[in-house]
Amino acid sequence: MPEIRHTSVAPTRTQRLPPGAAIEAHRHDDHQIVYAGRGVLAVTTGAGSWVAPATRAIWVPAGTVHAHQAHGEIQLHLVGLPADENPLDLATPTVLAVGPLLRELIIAYTRSPGGSTPERDRLRAVLLDRLRASPQEPLHLPSPTDPLLRTLCDILRADPADGRTLAELGRAVGASDRTLSRLFRNDLGMTFPQWRTQLRLHRALVLLAGNMPVTTVAHRCGWSSASAFIDVFRRTFGHTPGTHSRS
Numbered sequence: 001m002p003e004i005r006h007t008s009v010a011p012t013r014t015q016r017l018p019p020g021a022a023i024e025a026h027r028h029d030d031h032q033i034v035y036a037g038r039g040v041l042a043v044t045t046g047a048g049s050w051v052a053p054a055t056r057a058i059w060v061p062a063g064t065v066h067a068h069q070a071h072g073e074i075q076l077h078l079v080g081l082p083a084d085e086n087p088l089d090l091a092t093p094t095v096l097a098v099g100p101l102l103r104e105l106i107i108a109y110t111r112s113p114g115g116s117t118p119e120r121d122r123l124r125a126v127l128l129d130r131l132r133a134s135p136q137e138p139l140h141l142p143s144p145t146d147p148l149l150r151t152l153c154d155i156l157r158a159d160p161a162d163g164r165t166l167a168e169l170g171r172a173v174g175a176s177d178r179t180l181s182r183l184f185r186n187d188l189g190m191t192f193p194q195w196r197t198q199l200r201l202h203r204a205l206v207l208l209a210g211n212m213p214v215t216t217v218a219h220r221c222g223w224s225s226a227s228a229f230i231d232v233f234r235r236t237f238g239h240t241p242g243t244h245s246r247s
Contacts, residue, residue, distance in 0.1 A: 002053050003027060004026060004027060004065055005024065005025070005026035005027075006026065006027055006028075007026060007027075007028050007029075008028065008029045008030070009028065009029070009030055009080060010028035010029075010030035010031065010032040010062075010078070010080030011080055011113075012078060012079050012080045012109070012110055012113040013074065013077075013078055013107055013110055013113050014075065014077050014078075014107075014110045014111055015076050015078070016073070016074065016075060016076070017039075017068075017070035017076055018070065018072075018073065018074075018075035019039075019070060019071065019072055019073055019074075019209075019210070020070060020071075021069075021070040021074070022067065022068065022069050022070070023067060023068035024067055025065050025066065025067040026065070026066070026067070027063055027065045027066070027143060027213065028060075028062060028063075028080070029062055029083055030062055030065065030080045030081055030083055031059070031060065031061055031062045031080070031082075031083060031085070031086060032059075032060045032078060032079065032080050032081070033057055033058070033059060033060075033078070033079040033081070033106070033131070034052075034058045034059075034060055034068070034076070034077075034078060035057040035076075035077040035078075035079075035098065035103075035106050036052060036053070036054060036070075036074050036075065036076055036077070036092050037054055037075040037076075037077055037106075037107060037231070037247055038054060038072070038073060038074060038075040038200065039053075039054075039071060039072030039073050039074040039075070039209050040052065040053050040070075040071040040072055040205045040206060040208070040209040041058070041068060041069070041070060041071070041074055041076065042068070042069040042071065042202075043058050043060065043066050043067070043068055043071065043093065043132070043204070044066065044067050044188065045051040045064055045065060045066045045067075046143070047063065047092070047142060047143060048140055048141050048142040049094075049140075049141045049202065050093055050094075050095050050139060050140055050141070051139065051141070051201075051202045051205050051206070052095055052139070053205055053208075053209075053237070054098070054103075055097065055098055055237060055238065055239070056097060056098055056137060056237075057095070057096045057097065057098050057102075057106070057134075058071050058082045058093060058094070058095055058096070058138065059088055059090055059093060059094045059095075059096060060093050061086075061090060061091055061092065062083040063083075064093060066093070071205070071206045071207030071209035072210060072211075077106050077107060077110040078110060079106060079109060079110060079127070079181075087128045087131055087132050088131060088132065093118070093140070094136050094137075094140075095136065095137040095138075095139040095140070096131065096134040096135070097134050097135045097136075097238075098134065098136055099130075099134070101130060102127070102131065102134060103124065105126060105127040105130060106127065108123060109123055109124060109127055116232060127135065139198070139201070139236075140198075141195070141198045141202050142187075142188045142189065142190070142195075144183070144187050144188055145187055146183050146185065146187045147185070148173060148174075148175055148179075148180075148187070149180070149187055151173050151181075152169055152170075152172075152173050152175075152180065153195075153199075154168065155168040155172065155173075156169075156196060156199055157199065157230065159221055160196075160199050160200045160203045160220070160221045160222050161219065161221060162221040162222070163222060165177070166180055166181065166192045176236040180192065185210075196222075197232070199232070200221040200222050200246060201221075201232070201236060203213070203220075203221050204217050204218075204221045204229070204233065205221060205242065207221070208241055214226055214229070214230070214241045214242055215239065217229065218230075229241070230242075
């Protein structure tokens with residue numbers, strides 16, 4: 001197993017990541033806000049993955065081992081906060097909605113990181129106020145710990161468009177749909193349809209970041225039509241996938 005890099009201070013900065021670039025697993029003694037102003041960023045921990053387009057940021061608590069994966073050209077904005085300062089009172093990674101004002105605050109604060117000045121302190125205070133007001137988004141795709149469930153989830157990760165029912169998938173892995181339903185609830189905290197929808201949305205964001213047409217994304221991710229995909233995407237993210245792909 002590769003050694004996990006440890007950096008005591010979480011950096012505050014802006015950096016570019018080319019498509020497909022990765023930042024290996026690491027941890028900070030500080031909290032960190034991770035925001036991709038362009039492209040789609042995936043953050044992965046031992047508990048699962050979080051995917052965020054330009055309308056979302058990811059809160060990574062101090063001490064969390066995490067890795068980044070860029071999908072599309074990424075303009076990455078990082079905000080580090082001391083471990084004793086948790087304005088959101090969150091102990092687990094969380095996706096937060098980013099409105100126009102918060103977006104500009106994050107960009108401005110990370111564009112020229114430096115020491116404390118009255119102007120910069122005021123900018124930081126407003127940024128934290130807007131973070132506290134940001135809605136939390138249920139965009140976590142948890143990773144199973146149960147071996148049976150892990151096998152099933154790997155099948156769907158390999159092909160999110162796989163439309164088999166839970167009973168049909170159960171026959172492939174050697175378990176009843178009742179057993180699998182219980183495992184989804186107990187191990188992942190969600191139902192099978194909820195987990196599969198999350199998986200499909202995560203994959204859709206990745207494909208859209210590669211400028212794939214919306215209709216193609218819909219079919220590759222298992223929706224019966226582009227309109228059905230657009231409806232779910234709009235209800236989840238507040239805008240259409242076409243708007244997202246142009247951001």
